[in-house]
Amino acid sequence: CVCVTVSHSQITRLYSRFHSLDKGENGALSREDFQRIPELAINPLGDRIINAFFPEGEDQVNFRGFMRTLAHFRPVEDNEKNKVLTPGEPLNSRTNKLLFAFRLYDLDRDDKISRDELLQVLRMMVGVNISDEQLGSIADRTIQEADTNGDMCISFNEFTKVLEKVDVEQKMSIRFLH
Numbered sequence: 672c673v674c675v676t677v678s679h680s681q682i683t684r685l686y687s688r689f690h691s692l693d694k695g696e697n698g699a700l701s702r703e704d705f706q707r708i709p710e711l712a713i714n715p716l717g718d719r720i721i722n723a724f725f726p727e728g729e730d731q732v733n734f735r736g737f738m739r740t741l742a743h744f745r746p747v748e749d750n751e752k753n754k755v756l757t758p759g760e761p762l763n764s765r766t767n768k769l770l771f772a773f774r775l776y777d778l779d780r781d782d783k784i785s786r787d788e789l790l791q792v793l794r795m796m797v798g799v800n801i802s803d804e805q806l807g808s809i810a811d812r813t814i815q816e817a818d819t820n821g822d823m824c825i826s827f828n829e830f831t832k833v834l835e836k837v838d839v840e841q842k843m844s845i846r847f848l849h
Contacts, residue, residue, distance in 0.1 A: 685741070689734050699731035700724070715796045719775045743771045744843060766831075768843040773830050783824035786810050 692704045702721055711717040724732045724740045732740075742762035760766060776784045776792050789810045797806070817825045817833045825833075 682738075685738060686734060689737050697731075699733050700737060701731055715798070716775060716792070719792070719795070723771065723774065743768055746841060763840075765840055768839050769831050769834060770827065772839070772843065773827050776825075776830075783822070783826050784830065785824050786814055789813060789825075 689700065692700055692707070694704055694707070695701065702725070705711055705721040705724065706717075711721060714720065724736065726732075726736070739762065745763040773784070774780070776788055778788045778791060779785075790806055793801075793806050793809060801809075814823060814825060817829045819829055819832070820826070
């Protein structure tokens, strides 16, 4: 099961939030509905996060899709952290959280992060506060440190290796169900 267990009251609260965001009152959220969320509006990666809610070619997301994407951000409970990973692991597992983060950087969805993609995301994150030359240097150094197979890109395995000591389970968590 790729589901994340939530209680009836948690689903009710999330449905209430979903309904309050649904300005078109049609049982689905548009990108504009998400852009009205202040935390996403000010987040430099807000557009990338919003895009994650929408399947390829879709311009609306229903409640089930909304819940599925939010599940990635559910905190991992202490008793879940050291479980052996299985093919149907929960959406909030370490691997799925890393995959979600990786996809924020993999703009062309070719399963690798190129220097240009890394530069685009870095620009989104820092805006005009750092020069293009400095950003290029950061991107080059990041690729150099992460790229173990010499293809000048970062694969998901390389991405995972770089973040192996980072507490992704908690850093990519939003306590929206408590």
